[in-house]
Amino acid sequence: MSANSAAVNAISCRSADLHARPTPKLPSRRALLASTALLLVTQTAGARTLAGGTGMPWRPFAGDPPQAVEPGPWVFFTPEEGAAVEALVDRLIPPDAETAGGKDCGCAVFIDRQLAGAYGSARGLYMSPPFLQATPEQGLQAPSTPAQLYHRMLVALDAFCRATYAGNPFAQLPDGEKDRIITGMENGSLQLQGTSATPFFEILLQDTRYGFFADPVYGGNRDMAAWKMIGFPGARYDYRDWVERYNERYPHPPISIAGRNAGSPLHP
Amino acid sequence: MATKLPATEIVIIGLGWTGSIIAESMTKAGFNVVAIERGPWRDTATDFPPSYAPDELRYAVQHDLFVRPAQTTLTFRNNPNQTALPIRTWGSFLLPNGVGGAGVHWNAQTWRFLPTDFVLKTHLTQRYGAKFLPADMTIQDWGVTYDELEPHFDAFEYLCGTSGTAGNLKGQKQPFGNPFEGPRSRPYPTPAQKQPYGPVLWAEAAKEMGHSPFPQPSGNLSQAYTNPLGVTLGPCTYCGFCERFGCGNYSKASPQTTILPVLMRRTNFEARTGCEVTRIKLDNSGKRATAVTYIDTQGREWEQPAEMVFLCAFQMFNVQLLLLSGIGQPYDLNTGQGVIGRNYSYQVTSSVQAFFDNKIFNPFIASGAIGMCIDDYNGDNFDHGPYGFVGGGYMGMVQPNARPIEATPTPPGTPQWGAAWKKAVKDNYLSTILPSVHGSCYSYRDCYLDLDPTYKDRFGRPLMRLTFDFHENELKMSQFLTDRLAEIVQRMAPRQIAKLPRTGHYSIVPYQTTHTCGGAIMGTDPKTSALNRYLQSWDVHNLFVTGATNFPQNAGYNPTGTIGALTYWSLDAIHKQYLKNPGPLVHA
Numbered sequence: 012m013s014a015n016s017a018a019v020n021a022i023s024c025r026s027a028d029l030h031a032r033p034t035p036k037l038p039s040r041r042a043l044l045a046s047t048a049l050l051l052v053t054q055t056a057g058a059r060t061l062a063g064g065t066g067m068p069w070r071p072f073a074g075d076p077p078q079a080v081e082p083g084p085w086v087f088f089t090p091e092e093g094a095a096v097e098a099l100v101d102r103l104i105p106p107d108a109e110t111a112g113g114k115d116c117g118c119a120v121f122i123d124r125q126l127a128g129a130y131g132s133a134r135g136l137y138m139s140p141p142f143l144q145a146t147p148e149q150g151l152q153a154p155s156t157p158a159q160l161y162h163r164m165l166v167a168l169d170a171f172c173r174a175t176y177a178g179n180p181f182a183q184l185p186d187g188e189k190d191r192i193i194t195g196m197e198n199g200s201l202q203l204q205g206t207s208a209t210p211f212f213e214i215l216l217q218d219t220r221y222g223f224f225a226d227p228v229y230g231g232n233r234d235m236a237a238w239k240m241i242g243f244p245g246a247r248y249d250y251r252d253w254v255e256r257y258n259e260r261y262p263h264p265p266i267s268i269a270g271r272n273a274g275s276p277l278h279p
Numbered sequence: 280m281a282t283k284l285p286a287t288e289i290v291i292i293g294l295g296w297t298g299s300i301i302a303e304s305m306t307k308a309g310f311n312v313v314a315i316e317r318g319p320w321r322d323t324a325t326d327f328p329p330s331y332a333p334d335e336l337r338y339a340v341q342h343d344l345f346v347r348p349a350q351t352t353l354t355f356r357n358n359p360n361q362t363a364l365p366i367r368t369w370g371s372f373l374l375p376n377g378v379g380g381a382g383v384h385w386n387a388q389t390w391r392f393l394p395t396d397f398v399l400k401t402h403l404t405q406r407y408g409a410k411f412l413p414a415d416m417t418i419q420d421w422g423v424t425y426d427e428l429e430p431h432f433d434a435f436e437y438l439c440g441t442s443g444t445a446g447n448l449k450g451q452k453q454p455f456g457n458p459f460e461g462p463r464s465r466p467y468p469t470p471a472q473k474q475p476y477g478p479v480l481w482a483e484a485a486k487e488m489g490h491s492p493f494p495q496p497s498g499n500l501s502q503a504y505t506n507p508l509g510v511t512l513g514p515c516t517y518c519g520f521c522e523r524f525g526c527g528n529y530s531k532a533s534p535q536t537t538i539l540p541v542l543m544r545r546t547n548f549e550a551r552t553g554c555e556v557t558r559i560k561l562d563n564s565g566k567r568a569t570a571v572t573y574i575d576t577q578g579r580e581w582e583q584p585a586e587m588v589f590l591c592a593f594q595m596f597n598v599q600l601l602l603l604s605g606i607g608q609p610y611d612l613n614t615g616q617g618v619i620g621r622n623y624s625y626q627v628t629s630s631v632q633a634f635f636d637n638k639i640f641n642p643f644i645a646s647g648a649i650g651m652c653i654d655d656y657n658g659d660n661f662d663h664g665p666y667g668f669v670g671g672g673y674m675g676m677v678q679p680n681a682r683p684i685e686a687t688p689t690p691p692g693t694p695q696w697g698a699a700w701k702k703a704v705k706d707n708y709l710s711t712i713l714p715s716v717h718g719s720c721y722s723y724r725d726c727y728l729d730l731d732p733t734y735k736d737r738f739g740r741p742l743m744r745l746t747f748d749f750h751e752n753e754l755k756m757s758q759f760l761t762d763r764l765a766e767i768v769q770r771m772a773p774r775q776i777a778k779l780p781r782t783g784h785y786s787i788v789p790y791q792t793t794h795t796c797g798g799a800i801m802g803t804d805p806k807t808s809a810l811n812r813y814l815q816s817w818d819v820h821n822l823f824v825t826g827a828t829n830f831p832q833n834a835g836y837n838p839t840g841t842i843g844a845l846t847y848w849s850l851d852a853i854h855k856q857y858l859k860n861p862g863p864l865v866h867a
Contacts, residue, residue, distance in 0.1 A: 057576030059320060063306070063548030067540055073325045077337060103696040110701070130341065137348035137367045139734065148357055148786040149364045190697070197695070216696055224683040225336035240701075241708035243643055243683050246333040248528065249516035250644040257476040258639050260709070268331045 080230035087127040098182035110240040121222030121231030131158035164211040167203035228269040238265040281582035290585035295380020297825035297846045298591035299534035306545040317555040318377025327525030335682040339523040346376035353743040354731040372793040382533040386522040386647030387498025390836035393658040394425035394461040415724045419831040422803040422812035425461045435843030439532030440504035443467035443496035457493045459654040477640045477712040481676035482651035484770040490653040497648035498532035519680040521647030559604040590824040597828040598798035618809040620728035624833040626794040627718035629761045633773040642681035650677030657835045668755040672718030672835030716760045719835040757781040796830040811865040814849040
């Protein structure tokens, strides 16, 4: 099936001059030296020169698999922040009789590791100033990274809760109060240290869902609980026998790119 | 200061679909070809093996295969009175990077535009009168006809092994195919893919309503196929990790699965990856390209002299490189003069969500291009007279994926979080479908590309500035098409539907499609086109420009089939005419 490279017959290069065509200038010795220098340089840098004539420049073990999240203490959050985020994700996706909630599914672990990595520092995004007032159609123009936003808003949320609820942090509040606060963040009625909490709510909800539904290799979706809940078989790669089986539930359990039975680490 | 390299005969800027096709054709003819590619080398075994390719977070959400906005992005505004601001993270479209280009991560929906699409201005004016068209609409004929392109559509489909059911063979209508398509000289290379439950039910409803459903033409193959270059693709396994992903299964037509294994055996070919072209250099007359300059990942600048230059980067970046190289007259909104950046267009997509009881669609069993479609409301296949707009689109139940981060629909009115959200996700995941419309987007005087005055890329070059909004004609069309789609969906007896026509201003935020078009369009008049009908620059005869950059406006289809056909059409003229007598192929 994957006979791509094997099936290619060696095709000899037709060197015959088929058309009247412009004659290239002969390269000078100096230029040839420069060309060789380029080859040497680019072998070690990101740039590569791939000369034809040898087939696909395939190298063994050259893949780039994801790094599995390891269990252990928080990497990005302080213990207090971690507790608050676990409490938040467990209200955004509460546990029920069949499926664990955001906390036990590892959503906070997922967010912690994401914020400690490329996502948290907005690596790869265009972060050059000026940051100007945008229309909604122009998209986010925030100078702060997700990591900065989380830190700032978690500090503000903690201060708000302790001031409002007799010194109690968010994680210690009754569920009803937690939901009132989240609703206030969602609809913009709750200001935290003078700024709307809605952008933080939106990014938190997005990241919680990512953690719930992403492959368990990233620390969330523990035991593929979210996939089992909805009936998504995960990283399976062949449904040819099932395309034309209509109105019939697919019977096999999900698999992860981390392995069939891989769970992700429990929260610290 | 750029270090000058030995001359080569042909330089190709960008090794995606069109660059690969051209490199194969020109090396086969014996020329020395150097392809210069901004992104990395990519191949199936190394970069998207089945062991870790099905990773929604990495590829679909965090955009691993796309160019990083930190490398380059563009600025955007809805109209010329606004200040354009940078697209800091991708949304509406996802621009490619690396060998294979967007051919790596496309859906592989492989269409031919309608015969009338290529003579759009003439056709609509004859049928409805010039006054039927909005005054600021700048649609044009392409300068090439469907009949001229037919052998080249055929060539691209046989390169890819496209799976489909012909609807018109040499003028004879065929059952189960698209009755509106232009005549094709022979059947698709492989039969249509199998269809899941949702598309089959939708097609039954469409047929009952008098429409003509047919399987979407797919570059994800129904069976193993060996193309004319001798490269074999395997059958698609319906894994549902297609668009935004590389195919780990050698089943999706891409440069990697159709051309590169042959190209990389040619001793007269060389690819330089991680090298971004910064300028096309001209001789003193300004009528001939002499070299390109590029910067490698170490920041070194090189100059590669060549006899011919093919500009094959993605649509947006072709326009940017022309502007930065001073080739062609930049479009000026105030005067309407100039051609580089003129006639930017896009695609007007919409959908209808349908929630069912007691149906299991298994929506995750999917390929980027399976589904059942109708063309009854595309192009000018229906009388627009009563409706007051022009344009159209195909619609259908296309089932490209149900990856759970982005495809866990809930009925309107469901809370965003909490127990009710969780239950709604659980209850609706397997029993919801999302039929869609793929509508045309015509071009307008105030939709264009130019260089941004403020924001720069990492080399200090001005970013492209996109000025674009949906116009009333397109919004009317979207409402009409979405209503027609909803009528078909209602016949399937869902519990609840949600119509999602395109409304209001164009937004750069939600993903819509990566079908950005125009900016260096082909045509018959150098005053209104950057390229002649053979994709040759009117100004610089040894420069050819490929891709959706060529489209004077966009039709109601995915663009790649037409991009491939135009590339082969251009190559045909190059081999038969240009190489014998290098110079302008059309005299203005």
